[in-house]
Amino acid sequence: MQFIAFESGIEVNGQTVYSIVDALGSFKKLAHEILLPSGIGNMTKNGYEIKMDEWYSQTSWLRAFEMIAKEIGEATLKRIGTKIPENAKFPPWVKDIDSAIKSIDIAYHMNHRKNGTIMFDPDTGKMLEGIGHYGYERIENENMIISKCKNPYPDSFDLGIITAMAKRFELKANIYHDDSKECRKNGGESCTYIITW
Numbered sequence: 001m002q003f004i005a006f007e008s009g010i011e012v013n014g015q016t017v018y019s020i021v022d023a024l025g026s027f028k029k030l031a032h033e034i035l036l037p038s039g040i041g042n043m044t045k046n047g048y049e050i051k052m053d054e055w056y057s058q059t060s061w062l063r064a065f066e067m068i069a070k071e072i073g074e075a076t077l078k079r080i081g082t083k084i085p086e087n088a089k090f091p092p093w094v095k096d097i098d099s100a101i102k103s104i105d106i107a108y109h110m111n112h113r114k115n116g117t118i119m120f121d122p123d124t125g126k127m128l129e130g131i132g133h134y135g136y137e138r139i140e141n142e143n144m145i146i147s148k149c150k151n152p153y154p155d156s157f158d159l160g161i162i163t164a165m166a167k168r169f170e171l172k173a174n175i176y177h178d179d180s181k182e183c184r185k186n187g188g189e190s191c192t193y194i195i196t197w
């Protein structure tokens with residue numbers, strides 16, 4: 001299912017949340033019209049504010065996505081996804097399409113925390129469970145990666161993240177949703193994306 005957190009007590013950092021503001025571009029007014037009623041950010045005397053080093057409730061962040069899906073549309077969800085690699089923290093070892101797709105799950109956990117603890121520790125390699133995953137499966141002897149995404153974020157948003165990360169290293173990469181598999185838009189638990197180049 002899209003938009004419903006797997007667990008309570010999960011938060012996302014301000015840098016990641018800022019992707020919505022970034023994606024809406026000149027419609028920045030609209031970003032706060034979505035984020036503020038979702039419970040993210042504050043109105044200050046200088047206008048709407050998200051703090052980059054602040055943590056925000058994942059439930060509120062998912063509520064913002066649901067509003068965007070209803071009121072703006074799927075294309076915007078994808079666009080927000082493409083802005084994630086520019087805004088969120090990513091590990092430093094990303095150097096090709098394989099490490100790029102593999103890094104999404106690590107970055108995902110680095111940008112969320114559970115009961116106050118960041119969900120991936122690069123020093124120990126320890127990952128906390130509770131937000132699902134972004135899959136990475138390399139098909140041998142072919143330029144193909146399968147990514148099964150089992151997390152509460154919307155389908156089109158994940159397509160955007162994967163597309164941006166793949167095209168960073170393989171400009172001609174094709175990324176598509178495997179319609180033969182279950183889909184979160186229809187109440188499924190995951191979506192599967194195929195990346196070829």
Ligand SMILES: [Zn+2]
Nearest residue numbers: 155183184191
């Ligand atoms: Zn889907």
